[in-house]
Each structure stands twice: as C-alpha cells, then as structure tokens.
Amino acid sequence: MPELPEVETVAAQLRSRVVGRTILACRLWTPGMVRHPSPDAFVLRLAGRRIEAVTRRGKYLLHRLSGCGGELLVVHLGMTGTWTCVPAEAPEPGHLHLVLELDDGCQLRYRDTRRFGRLLLGAEADLLAAGVLPRLGPEPLDPAFTPEALHRLLRGRRAPLKALLLDQRVVAGLGNIYADEACFRAGLRPDRPGGSLSRRSAARLHDALREVLLEAIANGGSSVDDYRDARGEPGRQQERLLVYGRAGRPCLRCGRRLAVIRLAGRSTVFCRRCQR
DNA sequence: TTAAATTCCTGTAAGC
DNA sequence: TGCTTACAGGAATTTA
Structure with missing residues (x-):
C-alpha cells in the first residue's frame, strides 16, 4: 500500500x-x-x-x-x-x-x-x-524533525508506540509497513506506550525512521499489495523488508519466530527478543 | 483530550 | 470443484 x-x-x-x-x-x-x-x-x-x-x-x-x-x-x-x-x-x-x-x-x-x-x-x-484535508504532523524527512522533536511528540502518550506512529497528526506519511520496519530497526516493541521511550530510544527510532524511508525511496517503494509507480512499475523495497509480512518466520537478526499481534486494528509483526 | 472500536470496499486465500 | 468466510488496511467517524 x-x-x-x-x-x-x-x-x-x-x-x-x-x-x-x-x-x-x-x-x-x-x-x-x-x-x-x-x-x-x-x-x-x-x-x-x-x-x-x-x-x-x-x-x-x-x-x-x-x-x-x-x-x-x-x-x-x-x-x-x-x-x-x-x-x-x-x-x-x-x-x-x-x-x-x-x-x-x-x-x-x-x-x-x-x-x-x-x-x-x-x-x-x-x-x-x-475538514477534508486533515492537519498533518511533521514530515519525518524534514530537517526540523529532530530526535528531540520526536521525543516531545511521544511524551506523555499512553497509546502503543505503533498506534502513535500510524496517527498522521503525530507524524505524517507512515503506514503499517514502515511503522513495523522502523520499530524493528530501532529495537523497540511496537506495543509499549509511546510515552515510555527515553530520549535515547526516541533518537534510535528517529534514525530508524529516516533510514528506512530513505532506503525505500531509493528503491522506488514497496509493492506488497498492488502498488505501482506513475509508470505502472512495481517498487523493489518489498524484497528488503525485515518484519512486515513475515509473521511466523524466523527473525533475520536472531532466528526466533516473529510474533504477530493486533495494534490499532492492524496486524503488527515484531521480534520478542530483538525488540524491547 | 485521548484511545479504542467501527465503517467503508473488494480481491485473495483459507476452510469446508 | 465450488461455495462461504475471514482477512488485508488508511482514515473518517463514533463510542468510551
């Protein structure tokens, strides 16, 4: 998508x-x-x-x-x-x-x-x-989106981290794929309260978000459903996804079976060992 | 104010 | 083989 x-x-x-x-x-x-x-x-x-x-x-x-x-x-x-x-x-x-x-x-x-x-x-x-165009949160690739800015956005929030990442009023542009991928790369459980992240954890998440988004852009996006670009061609990032769509298969970092839970109405895949 | 549940829609896959 | 059912999810809307 x-x-x-x-x-x-x-x-x-x-x-x-x-x-x-x-x-x-x-x-x-x-x-x-x-x-x-x-x-x-x-x-x-x-x-x-x-x-x-x-x-x-x-x-x-x-x-x-x-x-x-x-x-x-x-x-x-x-x-x-x-x-x-x-x-x-x-x-x-x-x-x-x-x-x-x-x-x-x-x-x-x-x-x-x-x-x-x-x-x-x-x-x-x-x-x-x-009210047909919502007021969106910051662009994650904007220079103004700093680790400190992300920490401030999450502070005091009790909703699961993943739910906050999917909320377009918190950060604009993330969906189920890149929210899961960023949590994995940052080593953070998607179901922990967003407000529980330390400044250091928020910085890891910030870097993971930018890294996965920039890598996906370089690869023309992910075609997991029927996404096609403006020329009608699929992207290539789906071949590089580490957790999305891999529930039950081994974690590519530690080998443990990847868990799947539901958060904010979406299936959420993560590693119980690598993500804390 | 925040968080969770519900709704829209149809192709695909699983189950019987 | 063919039918039924569950599932996928972005975001607006409703409910708690």
Whole structure:
C-alpha cells in the first residue's frame, strides 16, 4: 500500500512528465471518490487548467493548478490506488475512476480496486477548513524533525508506540509497513506506550525512521499489495523488508519466530527478543 | 483530550 | 470443484 516512499516516488516521476501540461478534459466514473467539491464542480473546474507543480505532503499527492489562486488537485491513494501517466491509447484497466486528458496525448489515470482513496480540489485553506484535508504532523524527512522533536511528540502518550506512529497528526506519511520496519530497526516493541521511550530510544527510532524511508525511496517503494509507480512499475523495497509480512518466520537478526499481534486494528509483526 | 472500536470496499486465500 | 468466510488496511467517524 502506498505510504510516504511510494507517494514520493509517484510525485517525483509525475513532476517530470506532467508539470506544464494542460488538462483538456476530465472523465469521472465514480463520483463517490471525490470528497470535495461536488463531483460536477470537480469535473468542470479541472478542464483547461495547467499543472504548475507536483508535490507530496504525508501520503497526499498535491498538484498545484493554474488560476483560481493556486488551487490544488489532491490525490490520496488509500490502499490500492494508482495514479499513472500513460499514452491515451494504452488499454484501459478495470477499476478506473478518473481520467484526465493532457495536451500531449497522455492521460493521468486514477485506478483503485478497494476505493479507499480520495480526490479533492480546492485551495489548501478551504480544504483544511472543510475538514477534508486533515492537519498533518511533521514530515519525518524534514530537517526540523529532530530526535528531540520526536521525543516531545511521544511524551506523555499512553497509546502503543505503533498506534502513535500510524496517527498522521503525530507524524505524517507512515503506514503499517514502515511503522513495523522502523520499530524493528530501532529495537523497540511496537506495543509499549509511546510515552515510555527515553530520549535515547526516541533518537534510535528517529534514525530508524529516516533510514528506512530513505532506503525505500531509493528503491522506488514497496509493492506488497498492488502498488505501482506513475509508470505502472512495481517498487523493489518489498524484497528488503525485515518484519512486515513475515509473521511466523524466523527473525533475520536472531532466528526466533516473529510474533504477530493486533495494534490499532492492524496486524503488527515484531521480534520478542530483538525488540524491547 | 485521548484511545479504542467501527465503517467503508473488494480481491485473495483459507476452510469446508 | 465450488461455495462461504475471514482477512488485508488508511482514515473518517463514533463510542468510551
């Protein structure tokens, strides 16, 4: 599923392919995917706009559009969403919800089997005010995200560490894969209270988070479900995951069977020996 | 205020 | 073989 590294990969690829392109037409098959504004307004307002920039915030893809004071087309991929740029003549896959026709003969296509994704259009302030774009926590790769900052975010919290890492208001961009991977690399049990981390442990977690995210970006993200990048290609980081998806198999560090528990409604894999 | 549970959705895999 | 059921999970919503 797309988390920060996967969304970063898509944003970087789209930047070189769609910035400067104008949207000629817009076809929307599934109105329910559009959370703001109304589906009709969404379709009408996209046609004729030029894409000025493509960026990422947390797991959100942001496309800054010409006119109307820098409105954003916002795409969240949910679990199974893909946002690809392909030639218009490429065969159309199933579960296609939105197609934007560009002025160079290519199409931006939103496909999503489980429909957990969402599409938004509007000025950032309006999306925040409407409550359709949440107020996100810090970017874990931002220089301002220091070990001390992470320690402050966790201090006093009694929820399990993993639950806090998954909370986008605490830190933006983490999902089930990289939360588990970071806890393992930091040697920290995901079910211990977030507030129980010492300054030193928080620093280990901070370094593990940055390390695993940067490594995943370098490898084009993880394709464990049906994640594909903007070209339709899978990532390579899934081959390097140490705990996610490996429940019951031996720990790659000590050989003990990896445990699986449920935290914050998600299956959580960790090593009872290596993580304390 | 915080934490936990519930809901949405459909392909896949396990079980009978 | 074919059917039913459980499961996967991001985030909004509801409940405690």
